[in-house]
Amino acid sequence: MPITNYLVLAGILFAIGATTVMLRRNAIVVFMGVELMLNATNLAFVTFARIHGDLTGQVLAFFVMVVAAAEVVVGLAIIVTIFRTRRSASVDDVNLLKG
Amino acid sequence: MQTLGLAPWLVGLPLAGAAVLLLGGRRTDRWGHWLGVLASTAAFAVGLVLLADVLRLPADERVAVHSLGTWLEVGTLQVDAAFRVDPLSLTFVLLVTFVGTLIHLYSVAYMAHDVDRRRFFAYLNLFVAAMLLLVLADSYLLLFVGWEGVGVASFLLIGFWDHRRENAVAGKKAFVMNRVGDMGLIVAMMLMLWQVGSLSFGDVLGAAGGMSTGVATAIGLMLLLAACGKSAQFPLQAWLGDAMAGPTPVSALIHAATMVTAGVYLLVRSAPVLEAAPTAQLVVAVVGAVTLLFGAVVGCAKDDIKKALAASTMSQIGYMMLAAGLGPIGYAFAIFHLVTHGFFKAGLFLGAGSVMHAMDDSVDMRRFGGLGRALPVTAVTMGLGWLAILGVPPFSGYWSKDKIIEAAFVGEGWRPWVFGTVALVGAGITAFYMSRLFFMTFAGRRRWESEGEGARHPHEAPFLMRLPMIVLAVGSVALGGLLTLGGGFTTWLEPVVGHAEHHDPVLPVWLIITLTLVLVVLGAALAFRLYAVQQVPVEPPASNALVRAARRDLYQDPVNETLAMLPGQVATRTLVYADRTVVDSAFLRLASGVRRAGDGLRRSQNGYVRSYAATTLGGLLVVAAVVWALAY
Amino acid sequence: MTTSGGEAALFAVLAPLMVIAALGLLFARRAVHAAICVVFVMVSLAILYVANEAPFLGIVQVVVYTGAVMMLFLFVLMLVGVDAADSLTETIRGQRWIGVLLGAGLLAVLLGVITRATFPPAVGLEAANAATNPEGLAAVLFGDYVLAMEVVGVLLVTAALAGLVLTHRRRLGPRRTQRLQARERVAQMAVDPARRRPLTPLPAPGVYAQNNAMDTPALGPDGQPLEHSVPRVLRIRGQRRSPVAVLGAQETLVQRIAPEDVPAEGAREVPGAGADSTEGETR
Known part of the structure; x- marks a missing residue:
């Protein structure tokens, strides 16, 4: 099995995550789509690390995880705040900033 | 000259007065007018000291320049802040400060009931300072500062009662027309810079002889344009009549005695330039002659006492311009007439102010008449001024105006005949309209209501107003004769304007004098018959085209x-x-x-995060596709 | 370097399952189901990391993502409303087609690049992982990337603070202390007996009723259902069982017990004794 299969899997997961972001309206699900995209990237990083025999790829994946954790904290806090005031978790309800 | 250092004080004292009055505000209301009088009097005293000093010197040492240092230095151009004290400028200094002081005094009473009297005196002081700067300056540039200064003061004083729209408009008109003239002075200075590279009188006038005729003519004509603007000469004469909207003391000081004669001063000062340009000289004389007749004709038809006097001023300055255009024989007489005119015209204006004071600010002569009995002092002082302007011997005007008429008859070819005749006829018309003014005001039956509504109760003006009128009347009587004694005034001016060779007029002198006097008597007699003996209609009657035009x-x-x-x-x-x-x-x-386009694009900003995500992804796809396509 | 047969088998099993789970995220109606799908994907990813010679990352993936991040997601889901099904009807015109097209396009581009690209022969990480994988990682992390490491640390602290600030609720009135609440409750009895609540703890739902479910009101000693015994959340949501239905179902029991209900009288005093005595006094 060629190692690039991992990359193919990463690509498929990334595309599914992106599609989720575009099609789902529940803010939490949208957020999970973003997480899925980040994880797909991580898989690609890890695979590239293996291909090139260099641990830097894994370090970068590690950083992505840390940043994603921070992002989740802030993002979910925002969602909670919005839900508290608007009683809704739909991203379509937050559309006041328009032309 | 030991007292030369006093010259800057002449400008500084009135300027300080104006500054204190303008910056001091209402706090100076109580004593401000006396400060104004004091500043003007002090300037006069300084002028007297300088005169005494100059008189002790021999004639060829009487021109002195006092420099305060370099004013500005640009490249090769250097202009000093220098004051020139010579017989010509001293003459003006004394005229301006003496008449100015008298008019300050007069104004104390005349403006007594005006809430803005302090501001009025501030402007008067400002005017005196600017006028003295104008005549004392030793360069055209410094002269220009004074020139503009008197323009500003004139503008401020014409529009002094600017709550009335027509006054503000009159001020604006005067200012704008003056600006037209100022352009002439600016262009003249440019030409001088180009040709001489300096603006001081000494350099420019010294280099005048070496200029080409064309350049000299151009400079001369530009100077004439400036003089026309300031002195209300044809074709820039229109503002003077409207300028009478200002308070009467202003009309007397600025628009009769001093400022409007600044043009004559400029031309006489620039005499060497004019002599290098015969064409310009001729144009000056023509302008003077035209204005002389123009003013005289207009003066015959005016029923407004101040406007009639304004027309007369225009006409008399026309005499001075004519004299200035005649060359060396005319300069001294131009200045001489300027001085005597300053006295008697200021006196006449102050008299008119007194009449207005008595008649509740009415200026319509058709509603005066018979005022001689009610206002004896005014009638007598104005009468003396009237005789002086008529040129009746031995009053002041005779000595100056008659000399100008004589000088106008000097020359060759057609000029003496044309200029002489104009001057002669002008004297006759002057006699007619001034007599008309005098008789309409003081003689004949009274045409004002003494009771009922609109009743007038003419009364003599307070002493403070009578005193200047009396002093000026004395001047109108005696000044001309005094200054003529032994050719005194002409000799006095010689260090500046040079010695005039004697020329014989084309007509014998006795004939000219006789003709003049005959015309004057005829004019006065006609006026007496029309306005003293016959009834003067209260409403101006319909008349022929010339009268309608003159009105x-x-x-x-x-x-x-x-x-x-x-x-x-x-x-x-x-x-x-x-x-x-x-x-x-x-x-x-x-x-x-x-x-x-923005409206269209606005639709894309729909506020939906998912749409934006789609857009972002779309962009990413395009970029990725392009990169990919380029890579393979 | 090619993979071992075992790894190929692992991949063959896991990869399709992961794709299906990821599609579950896309299509699941309920957010909880989506979250479970994602948890599955992440755990599978951890396994793949280990297979890819990244055991440390595999562990971190389990701890951070599955253990922390996804649990946080589930917490928030519970907070927001676990049962709120996401309507799948599209509201933005054309968004569904645009989304599908762009997703497909992205997939095409990514797969196209991956399949067309020429990779060097894989090196493998035996050399790098010579002294265990975490040690190799640490050498790179604290060697080449020490500055980035510290910056990320600052970022984490900031994010923690941000979470605090964002979810902080500002108090608008004075603090409601226990003493204050007790006073209010007593005062309320005096002012408005109609809306009174007993001073004692509320009766538990289902007491003396046929069943003891949370949505069934307790029965008073008189056999009447006690509304306030049902949790407030259920009442507000309209999920409590109607008292009539309860009574209807338990009519026989109630009627049988009610007439000679001596113990019921006493039983009633147990939960509501204080309340009744207070009521008596206030009346």
Whole structure:
């Protein structure tokens, strides 16, 4: 099995995550789509690390995880705040900033 | 000269007075007018000290320059802040400060009930300072500062009662027309810089002889333009009549005795330039002659006492210009007439102010009449001024005006005949309109109501107003004779204007004098018959075309409006139209196009995060596709 | 370097499952189901990391993502409303087609690049992982990337603070202390007996009723259902069982017990004794 299969899997997961972001309206699900995209990237990083025999790829994946954790904290806090005031978790309800 | 250092004080004292009064505000209301009088009197005293000093010197040492140092230095051009004390400037200093002081005194009473009396005195002081700077300056540039200063003071004082619209308009008119003249002075200075590279009198006038005729003519004509603007000479004469909107003391000081004669001063000061340009000299004489007749004709038809006097001023300055245009034989007489005119015309104006004071500010002579009994002092002082302006011997005007008429008859070819005749006829017309003014005001039956509504109760003015009138009347009587004694005044001015060779007029002198006097008597007699013996209608009767034209200032305003204003208006309107249809519409269309595009693009900003995500992804896809396509 | 047969088998099993789970995220109606799907994907990813010679990352993936991040997601889901099904009807015109097209396009581009690209022969990480994988990682992390490491630390602290600030609720009135609440409750009895609540703890739902479910009101000693015994959340949501239905179902029991209900009288005093005595006094 060629190692690039991992990359193919990463690509498929990334595309599914992106599609989720575009099609789902529940803010939490949208957020999970973003997480899925980040994880797909991580898989690609890890695979590239293996291909090139260099641990830097894994370090970068590690950083992505840390940043994603921070992002989740802030993002979910925002969602909670919005839900508290608007009683809704739909991203379509937050559309006041328009032309 | 030991006292030369005092010269800057002449300017500084009134300027300090004006500064204190303007900056001090209402706090100086109580004593401000006396400060103004004091500043003017002090300047006069300084002038006297300088005069005494100069008189002790021999004639060829009487021209002195006092420099305060370099004023500005640009490249090779250096202009000093220098004051020139010589017989000519001293003459003006004494005239301005003496008459000015008298008029300050007069104003104390005349403006007593005006809430803005302090401001009035501040402007008067400002005027005196600027006028003294104008005559004392040793360079055209410094002169220009004074020139503009008197223009500003004149503007401020004409529009002093600016709550009335026509006064403000009159001030604006005077200012704008003066600016036209100022352009002449500016261009003249440019030409001097180009030709001589200096602006001081010494350099420019010394180099005048070496100039080409063309350049000298150009400079001369430009100086004449400046003089026309300031001195209300044809064709820039239209502002003077309207300038009478200012308070009467202002009319007496600025628009009769001093400022309007600044043009004559400028031309006499620049005499060497004019002598290098015979054409310019001729134009000066022609302008003087035309204005002389113009003012005289207008003066015959005016029923407004101040406007009649204004027309007379214009006409008398025309005499001075004529004399200045005659060359060396005329300079001294131009200045001489300027001095005597300063006295008797100021006296006449103050008299007119006194009459207005008595008649509740009415100026319509058709509603005066028979005032001689009610206002004896005014009648006598004005009468003396009247005789002086008529040129009746031995009053002041005779000595100066008669000399100008004589000088006008000197020369060759057609000139003496034309200029002489104009001067002669002008004297006759002057006699007619001044007599008309005098008789309409003081003689005949009274045409004002003494009871009922609109009743007038003429009363003599307070002492403070009578005193200047009396002093000026004495001057009108005696000054001319005194200064003529032994050719005193001409000799006094010789260090500046040079010695005039004696020339014989084309007619014998006795004949000229006789003719003049005959014409004067005829004019006065005609006026006496028409306005003292016959009834004067209260409403101006319908009359022939010339009178109608004269009543409207010989259509000076319509002419100006047609020739100067209309083309400008048409050009402006065309430009505005073009701007609106071409430039504006192009930009408006561009703007509306941008706005419509924005309206369209606004739809894409729908506020939905998912749409934005789709857009971002779309962009990413395009970039990735392009990169990919380029890579393979 | 090619993979071992075992790894190929692992991949063959896991990869399709992961794709299906990821599609579950896309299509699941309920957010909880989506979250479970994602948890599955992440755990599978951890396994793949280990297979890819990244055991440390595999562990971190389990701890951070599955253990922390996804649990946080589930917490928030519970907070927001676990049962709120996401309507799948599209509201933005054309968004569904645009989304599908762009997703497909992205997939095409990514797969196209991956399949067309030429990779060097895989090196493998035996050399790098010579002294265990975490040690190799640490050498790179604290060697080449020490500055980035510290910056990320600052970022984490900031994010923690941000979470605090964002979810902080500002108190608008004075603090409601226990003493204050007790006073209010007593005062309320005096002012408005109609809306009174007993001073004692509320009766538990389902007491003396046929069943003891949370949505069934307790029965008073008189056999009447006690509204306030049902949790407030259920009442507000309209999920409590109607008292009539309860009574209807338990009519026989109630009627049988009610007439000679001596113990019921006493039983009633147990939960509501204080309340009744207070009521008696206030009346």
